[in-house]
Amino acid sequence: MRLLIVEDEVKTGDYLEQGLREAGFMVTLVRNGLDGHHLAMTEEFDLLLLDVMLPDVDGWRIVQSLREAKRQTPVLFLTARDSIEDRVKGLELGADDYLVKPFAFAELLARIRTLLRRGNAQVSNSEITIADLTLDLAKHKAVRGGKRINLTYKEFALLELLARRKGEVLPRSLIASQVWDMNFDSDTNVIDVAIRRLRAKMDDEFDVKLIHTVRGMGYKLDIEEA
C-alpha cells in the first residue's frame, strides 16, 4: 500500500512517515503543496494524507484538482483547524475523511485502514474464526476451544469489532464510537473495564491470549504474542 504524505511541519511529517512505515505502508513524504500536487497527479498512490494549511498550494487545492482530473485516490485531511465550515468544505471538495490535530496515532491508523478497505468488497462472512475462537455473527454466538462463551450483547459487539479488524490496534475512541455510538471523548475508563471483563470470559483461562493491550494506543486481537 502506497501512501503520500504532504505535511510542511517537519516533526509531524517525520513521525508520520516513521509511524506509517513501521505500520507496514510504503510512504512518500513531501513537505510542500507544489511537490504534493505534482506527485498526486502523476503517480499512483492508494491514499493521500494532506495537511490543509500548506505554505504554497493548500490541501484543498490539491484535492480539488485531483478530483477535477477524475483521480479517485482516497484523501484524508489533517488539520489544526476544527470548524464545521472547514470540515464541510473539505468533504465537499472530495476529501474522504478529516482528522483534527492533535490526534491519536492509533486513530489515524484505524481511519487509514478503513479508507483503504472501503473500495474493496466487504467481507461479509457469517462466521469469523481466529485460532480456536469462532464467532457466529448471525446467532451472536462465541465459541472458544469448543466451549460456548456467554457474552452480553455489547460484549459480543466488542469482540466482533476486534475480530473483524484482527491485527489492527483499535484506539479506545474508535471502540467507543463503534460499539456504543459514543462519538466524543469520555472521561471514563469504560473501555478498559469492558475489555477486562471480556478477557475474563474468553481469554483468561486459555494459554494463548487473543486480546492484547498496546500501551498508549489501544487494543488489538491477534494470535501472536504482543
Add this chain to the structure above:
Amino acid sequence: MRMNGGRPLSLKARVMLFVATAIGLSLILIGYLIQNAVSNHFIEQDEEELHVITKAVEDALREANTDHSHFAKTLEQAVSGHHGVYYQVLNQQLDILYFTPPFNYQIDIQTRLPEISHEALESVTWELNGQHYRGLITPVKISGNHYYVVAAIEMDFHMHFLDQFQYTLWLIMAIAAVVILSAAWFGIHQGHLPLHKLTADIASIKADRLDTRIDVHGVPSELVTLVNSFNEMLSRLELSFKRLSNFSDDIAHEIRTPLTNLITQTQVGLNKVRSDVEYQELLYSNLEEQERLAKMVNEMLWLAKSDNGLIEIEPEQLDLRRQIQDLFDYFEVLADEKNIQLNLIGQPVLVNADKSMLRRVISNLLSNALRHSPLGKTIDVAVFSELGEVGFSIKNHGEPIPALHLSKIFDRFYRVDPSRQRQSDGVGLGLAIVKSIVEAHSGRVEVQSNTTETIFSIFFPDKNYL
C-alpha cells in the same frame, strides 16, 4: 435626514433647521398681518375723510341747486380747513360743473360706473404728476337732477409713512429672527453639554477600569435611560471580562501542571543512561500527560466556540429515555465494578436536540455521578415532562456539596475539593460543557444537594408543548 456622506444630519443642525423654518414662517406671517392692518387702517381713515367731504359737498350742492346764481360760490365754501383735499361735481353727462383746482380733469369714472350705480362706495386711487390720490365717487340725486360728487385726497404722505413703516417692520423682524435663532443655537449647545460630558466620561473608561459607573444623578432626565443602559452594558462586560481573565488564569494553571510533569520526568529520564524498559515507561507516562493536555485543549476550544455561539446544533426528535438507556449500556460495566445500581424511571418523552451533544450531556453527568457515588448505592435517573419542559434528573447518594459550591459547580475548572484536582477524572470541564450544551439548546441546568443525595437536573424546552 442624511448628508452626502451617509451620516445622519447632526442633532444641532436638525433642531436649527426646524426652528429656523418655524420662526421664519411665523415672522413673515406676523409681518404681513401687521403691514396689512396698518395699510387698511389708513384706507379706512382716508375713506372716512372722503365721506365727510362728500357729505359736505352734497349739502352744498343741495343748497346750490336751489340757488343757481351762487352755484360755484356755495360749492367753493363747502369744505374748508382741510389741506390736500379736492373735489368736483359732475352732471349725469359727466361734464364737470365745478372743481377745486387743480382737480379739473376727468378721472376714469365711466368704467367705474357699474360699481357706483349700486352706490357701492369703493374708494379708487390714481396717480398724476407724481402725486397719488385716493378718491370717492358718489352719485347724488337732488330734485330729479343726477350728479356725481368726486372727492379726492392726497395720499403720498400715507404711502411714504407706509414705506418707512414697512422697512422698519422687516428690519425688526430680521433682527428678531437672528436673536431667536442665536438663542436657539445657544440653547441647543447648552443642552448638548451633558452629552459632551457623558462622552468624555465614557471615553475615560479603560479595560482595567470596568468597575467605573456613570453617575446617573449627574445627567438630565432624558439621558437617564441611556446612562442606565450603558451602566448595564458595563456590568455585563465587566462580568465577561472577569470570567475571561479568570479562565485564562485557570488555563495557565491547568496547563502548567502537566507541562511541569512532562519536563521534569523527561529531564530526569535523560539524566543518565537507562534501560529500554525505563525509557518505555517514561514515554508512556509522557503520553498520558500529553493526552490529558490534548483533551483539555479540545474541550477548552469547544467551550470557547460555544461562548461565541459557534456551536452548530443539528437537532432531531429523540426519545430521551432511549438515549439514557443507551448510555446506561455504556456505563453498565463501570457501575458493576463499583456495585452501583443504575435505575431509570419515567415515561418516554421526545426531546428536540443534537444527538451527539445530548449523549455527551448524559455521559458527563453519569460519569460524574458514578465518580461521586459510594459503592453499593444506587444512581436514579428520572425522565420527566412538565409545564412545557422535558428533561431528566440524575440522583446519587454521594457526599453533600456545600451550598457555597453549588452555584459555581458548573464553572470551568471548578472543583469542590481542590485536592482532587489531579485525579484521573478528566480536566474539570465536564459540567461546564454540560451547561454550555444545554444552554445552546435553550435549556437550563439545576443542581441541589443535601445530606443524603445530590441531584442534577436538566431541562429542555418542550417543542411539542402548546
